[in-house]
Amino acid sequence: AQSVTQPDIHITVSEGASLELRCNYSYGATPYLFWYVQSPGQGLQLLLKYFSGDTLVQGIKGFEAEFKRSQSSFNLRKPSVHWSDAAEYFCAVGRGSQGNLIFGKGTKLSVKP
Amino acid sequence: DAGVIQSPRHEVTEMGQEVTLRCKPISGHDYLFWYRQTMMRGLELLIYFNNNVPIDDSGMPEDRFSAKMPNASFSTLKIQPSEPRDSAVYFCASSFGFTGELFFGEGSRLTVL
Numbered sequence: 534a535q536s537v538t539q540p541d542i543h544i545t546v547s548e549g550a551s552l553e554l555r556c557n558y559s560y561g562a563t564p565y566l567f568w569y570v571q572s573p574g575q576g577l578q579l580l581l582k583y584f585s586g587d588t589l590v591q592g593i594k595g596f597e598a599e600f601k602r603s604q605s606s607f608n609l610r611k612p613s614v615h616w617s618d619a620a621e622y623f624c625a626v627g628r629g630s631q632g633n634l635i636f637g638k639g640t641k642l643s644v645k646p
Numbered sequence: 647d648a649g650v651i652q653s654p655r656h657e658v659t660e661m662g663q664e665v666t667l668r669c670k671p672i673s674g675h676d677y678l679f680w681y682r683q684t685m686m687r688g689l690e691l692l693i694y695f696n697n698n699v700p701i702d703d704s705g706m707p708e709d710r711f712s713a714k715m716p717n718a719s720f721s722t723l724k725i726q727p728s729e730p731r732d733s734a735v736y737f738c739a740s741s742f743g744f745t746g747e748l749f750f751g752e753g754s755r756l757t758v759l
Contacts, residue, residue: 569748575752575753576737576750576753577689577737578750582746627744633691635691636688639688639689
């Protein structure tokens with residue numbers, strides 16, 4: 534069965550520090566992979582997506598993610614975190630022909646001043 | 647564009663009452679999704695439509711839940727009768743084609759007493 538695992542429920546980093554959020558997926562075919570961000574009281578917003586090609590993808594707000602097929606991972610990174618990055622981050626997997634996404638449980642990011 | 651519009655933003659009701667959640671997708675989008683978010687289960691897909699036709703409703707919890715999309719600009723999710731375990735945030739999202747780039751509304755927070 535398809536699944537997405539985000540091992541870290543909550544992460545706290547200092548402002549200016551680097552960030553890596555982990556995501557592992559289980560999918561029978563080559564997946565489409567996504568990272569979404571949710572600010573408190575808001576809906577989810579797409580940060581970046583991977584369909585094919587270059588395994589390092591750039592997104593909005595200075596985020597990037599790397600697809601590693603051998604590890605079934607799609608980790609999200611940012612070199613320097615800003616206080617406004619505090620939010621919940623969701624990894625998702627899908628396949629165009631299936632029309633829906635499966636989301637991980639999310640990782641809540643807190644940023645210390 | 648105005649984005650995906652959901653109403654009501656908050657609903658408090660008593661067990662046994664009927665609840666109707668509404669969604670206006672982004673104009674021109676041909677996919678519409680209903681998700682439910684809870685602390686315990688995370689983000690779950692309930693049902694999605696393509697060109698107003700329900701494609702997959704396997705996520706609808708039980709017969710108390712129903713969803714309709716009478717036209718391209720409006721969808722409803724109805725719970726009748728409601729139960730306390732239905733308390734959650736319900737999100738509507740839409741997309742153009744299936745690219746995985748879903749545009750989410752701000753959600754409807756439902757509390758069933």
